[in-house]
Amino acid sequence: MRGVYTAHEIIAALNPTAGDGIMTLVPPTDMCVEILSASVTNMDTDTAEQLDVGLYRITDTTNLAGNAITPEKHEVGDVAASATALGGGNAGMTTEPDGWGSEPIDRQGWNNLGGYRYDPIPEERPILSPGTATGIGLRLMTVPSAAFQASVQIVFREIGG
DSSP states (O other), rough: TTTTTEEEEEEEEEEOOTTEEEEEOOOOEEHHHHHHEEEEEEESSOSSOEEEEEEEEEOOTTTTOOEEEEOOSSSTTSSOOSSSEOOTTTOOOOOOOSSSSSSSSSEEEEETTTTTTOOGGGGOOOEEOOSSSSEEEEEEEEEOOOOOOEEEEEEEEEEOO
């Protein structure tokens, strides 16, 4: 499908403080962004642990900072993604956004061996409006007992432009 991208980051030793963002996505000024899926998986630890992660709207991205991610396009002929994706790195976002929403779009307890997966049906997919200094992000709400290598991704579609 045209206009579909994956923002993906491998975090070598994920171990942020509780409530820290591990990936964010901010729409461009001239198009909407539809969230198709999100996931967090454990790549190297074989000890089971219950964790808590959530997908939240961000109401103010003014002070947001993190590792720049270049989203991968799904179609060879597509242009590069216009949305801004930032990863959290080992300890979470470099600078947290000013406005995490108070209620999650999705929040789940998950076993780190099984991973977290958010796959909304089309009617439930969040749409981010263009140019409003808002975004969406994955937050790890519990601190892992031991750092683990994590694969974090948000799959999205850009609409308009």
